[in-house]
Amino acid sequence: MTEIKKYQLTAFTGFLVLTGILLYLIYNTFELMDRQYQVDLKQRLKQFYLKDLKQNIYSGGLSLVDTYLINNIRLLEKEYHKSGTINNNYSDSLLTAMFEDLRAKNPTDSLLEKTKKMHKLGSKLEYLIVINSISLRFSDNKPIPLYNHLKKYPFLKSSLQSPQGYIIGGKLKFPRTENIATSISMGPSIPYSYDITFTIFADNNNRQSQIFKSAVPVLLLTLFALLLIFSVYYLTFKSWSKQKKISDMKSDFINSITHEFNTPISTIMVANRALQNEKVFKSRESITEFTEIIARQTKQLQTLFDQVMDITRVNTEIEKKEVIFCQLLTEVIQDYRVKTNDKNVYFYTQGIHNETPVSLNRFWVTTMLSNIFDNAIKYSDKTPKEIHITVDGTPNGLRISIRDNGIGMEEYTVKHLFDKFYRGKNPGREHVSGLGLGMYYVQQCIQIHNWKLEVKSSVGMGSEILIVI
Known part of the structure; x- marks a missing residue:
C-alpha cells in the first residue's frame, strides 16, 4: 500500500468513526425525545382522563364483570368439579358473552373524544384496552386461570386476541410497553371472587412523524455538521496532497538536476585540471582533445539550462x-x-x-x-x-x-x-x-x-x- 493510500484510509476511517458517533448521538436524541413524549402523554392522560376511571376497565366495566363472574361463580365451580377443568362449555360461553358485552358497552370512545377536545390532547390520540388475565377463586381460595393472554382460545374471535390480551376497545395499531398508560391487577383474594388484570395503552398513531418533526432542527444541525466536517476533511486532505506532491516534485527535481548538472561540471573540472598539467599543455593534440571535451560539456550544460528556461516561458505568447x-x-x-x-x-x-x-x-x-x-x-x-x-x-x-x-x-x-x-x-x-x-x-x-x-x-x-x- 502506497503512503498516499495509507493517509487516505486513515482519513476515511476517522471520518467514518466521527460519522458513526454523530449518528449514535442522533439515535439517542430520538430515543430520549420518544421517552419524553411518552412521559408527557401519560401525565396528561392521568391528569385529565385516567383519574376518572378509579381503577376500572372503564366506567361500569368491573360491575359488568361482576354480573358475569360473581353471579355465576358457584355454577362455574360446579361445572369445574364436574368436568375436571375450568375450560368447559359453560365457562367458555360465559367468557365469550362477557367479552362481547364489555366491547358492546364500552363508552371510552366518546369519553376520550371529549377529553381530547377539552384538554387538547391531540386529534390523533388513540387507545387500546385489553384484558390480560382472569382467575377464579372457589371455596378453597386457590386461583384457577379462566383466561390468559399467552394462550389462544378457539371459541374467541382470533382478530381480538392480541399478544397483549383480549381487546375490549380502542384502535391503537401498534401498542408497545412504552405506550402503557395504566396497568391494573385487582382482586380481593377471598373465596368466591376473581382476580383480573387489564391494561390501557395510549399513543398517537403518527407519533413517529411527530417526534421526527420535533427532531428536525437537531437532524439539520447534524447534517450541516457532517457536511462541514466532510468539507474540512476533503479540503485539508486535498491541500495536504497538493503540498506533498509539490514537496516530492521538488525533491525529485533537486535530485535530478543535481545529477544532470554534476556530470558535465565534473567533466569540465577534470578537463580543466588536465590542461593545467605541463605535459598536456605542451601537446597540441591533448589540448585540442580536452578543449573539445569542455566544449561538448558546456553545450550539454547550455542544453539543460535552455530546457529549464523553456518551461519558465511556457505561458508567453508564441508566433505561429x-x-x-x-x-x-x-x-x-x-x-x-x-x-x-x-x-x-x-x-x-x-x-x-x-x-x-x-x-x-x-x-x-x-x-x-x-x-x-x-x-x-x-x-x-x-x-x-x-x-x-x-x-x-x-x-x-x-x-x-x-x-x-x-x-x-x-x-x-x-x-x-x-x-x-x-x-x-x-x-x-x-x-x-x-x-x-x-x-x-x-x-x-x-x-x-x-x-x-x-x-x-x-x-x-x-x-x-x-x-x-
Missing part, C-alpha cells in the same frame, strides 16, 4: 505560421536520426505525405516531437527500438499517432506523466537521465496550440501518444 505538418515531421525525423546515431532505432511512417497545412510554432512543435522520440527510446529495452508514426486526415485537421515498443507505463504513471518534474518509477530504468520536464513541455505545447492529447500505455506493451490537430 502555416506549415505543412508532415513536411515538418519528416524533417524532425531525419534530424533525429542523425542526432541519435543509433543503428538500433527504426522509424516506421504511414500517411506522412499528407499536405494539410497547420498553423503552429515551428520551434515549439519541433522540440515537442523530439521530446516524445526521446522518451520512446530512453524507456525501451527492445532491440531494435521501434517508433511507429501514423498520420490520418480528419474533416477538421489531422490525427497523429506516435507508438513505441518500449516498457510501457502503469496507470498511475500515465495519470501524472505531464506533471512538472515528474519522473515515473520504472524498475531497471533508474539510470535514465532527465529532469522530468520533457512531457510537461509536450502538454504545454499542445495547450498553447489548442490541440488535443491522449496517452495509451500498457506495461510491457509500449506506449502510444495521440495528437489531434
Whole structure:
C-alpha cells in the first residue's frame, strides 16, 4: 500500500468513526425525545382522563364483570368439579358473552373524544384496552386461570386476541410497553371472587412523524455538521496532497538536476585540471582533445539550462505560421536520426505525405516531437527500438499517432506523466537521465496550440501518444 493510500484510509476511517458517533448521538436524541413524549402523554392522560376511571376497565366495566363472574361463580365451580377443568362449555360461553358485552358497552370512545377536545390532547390520540388475565377463586381460595393472554382460545374471535390480551376497545395499531398508560391487577383474594388484570395503552398513531418533526432542527444541525466536517476533511486532505506532491516534485527535481548538472561540471573540472598539467599543455593534440571535451560539456550544460528556461516561458505568447505538418515531421525525423546515431532505432511512417497545412510554432512543435522520440527510446529495452508514426486526415485537421515498443507505463504513471518534474518509477530504468520536464513541455505545447492529447500505455506493451490537430 502506497503512503498516499495509507493517509487516505486513515482519513476515511476517522471520518467514518466521527460519522458513526454523530449518528449514535442522533439515535439517542430520538430515543430520549420518544421517552419524553411518552412521559408527557401519560401525565396528561392521568391528569385529565385516567383519574376518572378509579381503577376500572372503564366506567361500569368491573360491575359488568361482576354480573358475569360473581353471579355465576358457584355454577362455574360446579361445572369445574364436574368436568375436571375450568375450560368447559359453560365457562367458555360465559367468557365469550362477557367479552362481547364489555366491547358492546364500552363508552371510552366518546369519553376520550371529549377529553381530547377539552384538554387538547391531540386529534390523533388513540387507545387500546385489553384484558390480560382472569382467575377464579372457589371455596378453597386457590386461583384457577379462566383466561390468559399467552394462550389462544378457539371459541374467541382470533382478530381480538392480541399478544397483549383480549381487546375490549380502542384502535391503537401498534401498542408497545412504552405506550402503557395504566396497568391494573385487582382482586380481593377471598373465596368466591376473581382476580383480573387489564391494561390501557395510549399513543398517537403518527407519533413517529411527530417526534421526527420535533427532531428536525437537531437532524439539520447534524447534517450541516457532517457536511462541514466532510468539507474540512476533503479540503485539508486535498491541500495536504497538493503540498506533498509539490514537496516530492521538488525533491525529485533537486535530485535530478543535481545529477544532470554534476556530470558535465565534473567533466569540465577534470578537463580543466588536465590542461593545467605541463605535459598536456605542451601537446597540441591533448589540448585540442580536452578543449573539445569542455566544449561538448558546456553545450550539454547550455542544453539543460535552455530546457529549464523553456518551461519558465511556457505561458508567453508564441508566433505561429502555416506549415505543412508532415513536411515538418519528416524533417524532425531525419534530424533525429542523425542526432541519435543509433543503428538500433527504426522509424516506421504511414500517411506522412499528407499536405494539410497547420498553423503552429515551428520551434515549439519541433522540440515537442523530439521530446516524445526521446522518451520512446530512453524507456525501451527492445532491440531494435521501434517508433511507429501514423498520420490520418480528419474533416477538421489531422490525427497523429506516435507508438513505441518500449516498457510501457502503469496507470498511475500515465495519470501524472505531464506533471512538472515528474519522473515515473520504472524498475531497471533508474539510470535514465532527465529532469522530468520533457512531457510537461509536450502538454504545454499542445495547450498553447489548442490541440488535443491522449496517452495509451500498457506495461510491457509500449506506449502510444495521440495528437489531434
